[in-house]
Amino acid sequence: MGSSLVNYANKVDQRLLQLELTYSALQGDNDSLKVKVADLEGRSRHQNLRIVGLPEGIEGPRPSMFFSQVFVEILGSEILTSPRELDRAHRSLAPKPAPGGKSRPVILRFHRFQIKDLVIHEARRRGELTYKVHRIRFYDDYSPDMLKLRAKFKISMAELYKQGYKPALLYPARLRIILPNGDKTLLRSASEADKFVQALNTNP
Incomplete structure (x- = not known):
């Protein structure tokens, strides 16, 4: 009787272990699928840029033309020699704030990804940007x-x-x-990153 209970308990433990392994694998697959789906949507936004900090209405009735010129003024003619083409420019779809409220972000779509990439890299390099006393990001x-x-x-x-x-x-x-020896490792999901950290904490 005792040995039967032990055997049964061992089988249950093995099944639980297998379920945990299966769950972990499925969780990783699910994270990867979510990344792929989000990536597809992200590619449609690849040429987009979001600006935070500009007051409502500062762009006037022709926002695309306004922001094309703003980039030249902010970054300087040594970075952008002339206003660059924007496919569209608009505020986010959130409700318009009351007077004095927090302004909505501006969403722009550059006609060319290379220009958008140049603009955002230059903005990151400089850190803090201003336009007519307004701090923007x-x-x-x-x-x-x-x-x-x-x-x-x-x-x-x-x-x-x-x-x-x-x-x-x-x-x-x-x-x-970047590992201590200079090598690089790439983790393709948050669950992989969590496991990597757990392993570090287990084997310091």
Whole structure:
């Protein structure tokens, strides 16, 4: 009787272990699929730029023309020798704020991705930008799903920084880590990043 119970308990343990392994694999696959779907939507936004900090209505009745000129004024003619073509420019679809309320972000679509890439890299290099006393910030226009996927790396990245690593969150949602010996490793999902951190904590 006793040996039967032990055998039964061992079988249950094995099944639980198998279920945990299967769940872990499915979770990784699910994360990868979410990244692929979000990536497809992200590609449609690849030429978009989001600007935060400009007052409502400053763009006037012709926003595309206004922002084409704004980039030249902010970044200088040594970066953009002339206003560049924008396919469209508009405020986000959130309700218009009351007077004195927080302004909505501006979403722009550049006609050429190379120009958008140049603008955002220059903005990041400079750090702080202003336009007529207004402090503004430039961001990639990620979809809500993509933002959620990228946010999942936040805890593991904080832990990696704490331990002296240099993680970098790549597009669409992958984590590149520079190891102490200079090698690089690429983690393709948040669950992979969590496992990597757990392994570090288990084997310091």
